[in-house]
Amino acid sequence: MDERTKLLISLGAATAANCVPCFDHYFKKASSAGLALEEVQKAVSLANKIKTGASMVMRKSVMEITGQDWESNQEPGSTTDRPRCC
Numbered sequence: 001m002d003e004r005t006k007l008l009i010s011l012g013a014a015t016a017a018n019c020v021p022c023f024d025h026y027f028k029k030a031s032s033a034g035l036a037l038e039e040v041q042k043a044v045s046l047a048n049k050i051k052t053g054a055s056m057v058m059r060k061s062v063m064e065i066t067g068q069d070w071e072s073n074q075e076p077g078s079t080t081d082r083p084r085c086c
Helices: 003-016 020-032 037-065
Strands: none
Touching: 003 020, 003 037, 020 037
């Protein structure tokens, strides 16, 4: 795997893990390696989509396990469709 790919994966993982020090570390490395800000933004956007989807699935699972109704506990503006990860 090339260095650019490793850095983009690391930035995405740092984003998904909510690790600001990790993101800062890898962003500096990415900047030094010549990665464009647009590339970093795409990696961050993808990581956030995955993180948000996984969070929704977990929330629905917890509600089902604890006997709560998913559809009556939706936040305003959210969908009642089955949550999914991506």
